[in-house]
Amino acid sequence: MLQVEQLTRRFGDHTAVDNVSFDVPDGQLIGFVGGNGAGKTTTMRMIMGVLAIHGGQVLVNGRPITLADRKTFGYMPEERGLYPKQRIIDQLVYLGRLHGMSQKAARASATDHLERFGLGERAQDHVEKLSLGNQQRVQIIAAVMAQPTALVLDEPFSGLDPTAVDQMAAVLREHSRRGVPILFSSHQLDLVERLCDGLVILARGKVVGKGTADQLRGDAPVRHRLVLDGDAGWTRDLPGLYVADVEGNTAVLEVMTPGAERELLEHALRRGSIREFARIVPPLSEIYREVTADAHNVHDGDHALDFAGDKAKEFSA
Incomplete structure (x- = not known):
């Protein structure tokens, strides 16, 4: 299980992430949603050690996360990190080796995933020759090809066509079935509702709702x-x-x-x-608008009201 406890991050006088807490249980897909600037990417970067944590902690199976743990995670950053002049297969093998895979295993996994995502015939192409959507496919493959122990994916479905969305969803379900905790952010609420076992909703750096879609609907008027x-x-x-x-x-x-x-x-x-x-039955988009609107309109001193106590529902274990 991946656990985030009272995670806090400041940039100067601005608190971008404010005492954020949630769990990503083994084998579950958790959707991380919120508007631009809500703190999703900052939280993910702290989980992965890309940004320093100013308060709180990240736990793996009840103990503080280590560099060794993070090396086994699959991570897809908001800003893609592919090398445009390098051949696709060579780049994926290189990234697989960084995750501790052998040359042979990395090539086999990369080839298999490229075939699954319809890019088998493009393996020798340079990344810069791919469309943005196909570059996104390659970035996804880099995150999942090494059998990660956890997945932290920042907007993995952005720019994908419907076929690629279905392919990506199938890959994520495979990893969840083998017990991998998966956290991914997305602005596509219909997709989040279809795929996820639970949600975490951020607004102004705070958790304003968490639980299953049905649990969050429980707070809405019938x-x-x-x-x-x-x-x-x-x-x-x-x-x-x-x-x-x-x-x-x-x-x-x-x-x-x-x-x-x-x-x-x-x-x-x-x-x-x-x-x-x-x-x-209100759609998730309506629930999202209600809880985020409340967080923006209701204040307690200098801070947005935290609904994690009374408004939010906890995930069932």
Whole structure:
């Protein structure tokens, strides 16, 4: 397990990462999301030892992380580090050797991954001849080819076409099935929701939400959609309900008083047919906007309110 405990990093008077804590359990994919400047890249760089830690610590299986641990991690930085004039296969073999692989093992793994990502015929090309999307594929291969014990990936899906996204997702699932903890950042919330076992949401350098998508939805108001044959405006007059929106024959509402939904349905049936009455499951993008908006609007002294205590849900072990 990879654990981040009260991690803090300052740049001059600015605190970029402020007491950030979360776990990345073995065999789980954890999505790391937040707006530009939220502190995701800085946190990842501290995990990997690229930036000094000003407070807190990173643990591996309950003990402080070491240089030896980090050498076994697969890391994909925000700013790609490929050598444009070098041949793709030579570069991947070189990077594999830096991870302790033999020449033979590195070449075999690089060749296999290039085939999987549709680049087998480009192995002898120089990196600079590849499109940005294909360069991204090579950078991903460099991160995963040495059977890493953990993966820390900064925007690994950026610039990938749908086929490459599916290929990358399959590779990550393979590593998670063998017990590798995986942390990756992304602005693609639909992708995060589809792939991840849990999420960590940052805003202004603080954790403002963490848990599974369903756990985070648990803090959102429960709303239902009612679709009728006729106009739904009359729902506003019923007690025990908060009607958030009415448009023609459709009403979006919250049940404020237990049992009010029964009276609602009885009234609706007396007026005609009910086409739909169902709970609305808010998308992750809506939950994200709510928790990050709260963090930007609510302050405690000079600091944004930390929701990690009451608002956020912890990962189940």
